[in-house]
Amino acid sequence: AQTVTQSQPEMSVQEAETVTLSCTYDTSESDYYLFWYKQPPSRQMILVIRQEAYKQQNATENRFSVNFQKAAKSFSLKISDSQLGDAAMYFCAYRIIQGAQKLVFGQGTRLTINP
Amino acid sequence: GAGVSQSPSNKVTEKGKDVELRCDPISGHTALYWYRQRLGQGLEFLIYFQGNSAPDKSGLPSDRFSAERTGESVSTLTIQRTQQEDSAVYLCASSLPPDGYTFGSGTRLTVV
Numbered sequence: 001a002q003t004v005t006q007s008q009p010e011m012s013v014q015e016a017e018t019v020t021l022s023c024t025y026d027t028s029e030s031d032y033y034l035f036w037y038k039q040p041p042s043r044q045m046i047l048v049i050r051q052e053a054y055k056q057q058n059a060t061e062n063r064f065s066v067n068f069q070k071a072a073k074s075f076s077l078k079i080s081d082s083q084l085g086d087a088a089m090y091f092c093a094y095r096i097i098q099g100a101q102k103l104v105f106g107q108g109t110r111l112t113i114n115p
Numbered sequence: 116g117a118g119v120s121q122s123p124s125n126k127v128t129e130k131g132k133d134v135e136l137r138c139d140p141i142s143g144h145t146a147l148y149w150y151r152q153r154l155g156q157g158l159e160f161l162i163y164f165q166g167n168s169a170p171d172k173s174g175l176p177s178d179r180f181s182a183e184r185t186g187e188s189v190s191t192l193t194i195q196r197t198q199q200e201d202s203a204v205y206l207c208a209s210s211l212p213p214d215g216y217t218f219g220s221g222t223r224l225t226v227v
Binding site for chain 1: 146148150155156157158159160163165171174204206208210212213215216218219220221223
């Protein structure tokens with residue numbers, strides 16, 4: 001069974017600084033997707049970034065980038081120039097490419113931005 | 116619609132009562148998913164509908180939980196004889212595979 005582990009229940013960072021959120025996963029599949037979602041107090045899950053496992057290049061979306069280490073099954077999220085609006089719960093998630101498209105989520109990391 | 120709509124936003128019910136939660140997906144999205152999020156936890160998969168295929172019910176925690184979807188439209192998640200451990204946020208998402216999900220804002224269910 002696939003599992004996703006986020007070992008940092010809480011993280012904090014000063015505004016404008018850089019923070020890295022950790023995620024590891026376990027799977028026997030070779031093709032899959034990895035995601036980071038943001039969940040603000042509004043509860044709606046917002047896609048931050050997506051990585052296809054067959055791509056060696058790390059995905060980047062503006063201030064958000066990932067460090068994808070396939071052999072180590074590690075998928076960390078780096079947020080540069082942190083802003084107050086980045087404060088939220090962040091969830092790492094995995095799904096296989098073929099078949100059922102259900103997502104498997106980690107337990108989440110609460111990110112606090114200090115002004 | 117422009118997004119995934121869920122109703123009600125909040126629901127308080129007495130233990131033992133039945134509840135129905137509604138999800139209105141984005142028009143044209145063939146796939147619809149229900150997840151449960153307990154306080155301070157990640158999302159747990161409940162059920163997945165894809166077009167006219169048989170739903171994947173592998174995540175439903177007990178036979179008190181059921182869900183229906185008519186075609187590619189609205190879905191309802193029903194919890195019978197609610198228990199306190201059913202208290203959670205129930206999130207719905209829809210997608211047009213292979214594109215990603217769009218989530219709704221969820222229904223917060225409190226069983227007292």
